[in-house]
Amino acid sequence: MENSVCEICDHDLGFRCGMQNSCYGNVESISDCDDFDYMDDSDDDDGEEPIDVTEPIECPNCGEDAYWDGSCYVCENDNCNWCGTL
Numbered sequence: 001m002e003n004s005v006c007e008i009c010d011h012d013l014g015f016r017c018g019m020q021n022s023c024y025g026n027v028e029s030i031s032d033c034d035d036f037d038y039m040d041d042s043d044d045d046d047g048e049e050p051i052d053v054t055e056p057i058e059c060p061n062c063g064e065d066a067y068w069d070g071s072c073y074v075c076e077n078d079n080c081n082w083c084g085t086l
């Protein structure tokens with residue numbers, strides 16, 4: 001099934017579809033299967049590491065630690081209050 005997206009689907013059991021879809025091995029596009037899910041490829045290090053938002057950065061304004069608050073970095077220095085992204 002070289003051209004099938006089933007081989008990159010999370011429901012691929014290697015010989016049949018984990019969702020019991022009869023189209024196993026014949027799905028050429030991810031839009032052709034309602035149950036398609038990209039398999040968890042956490043073993044695959046291709047350089048697309050998500051940013052570790054728990055790590056503080058150095059505030060470019062005052063040099064104190066700035067922590068990610070979900071939308072931007074916020075400096076922990078109350079006298080600075082820098083907020084932004086790098």
Ligand SMILES: [Zn+2]
Pocket residue numbers: 059060061062063064075076077080081082
């Ligand atoms: Zn600061």
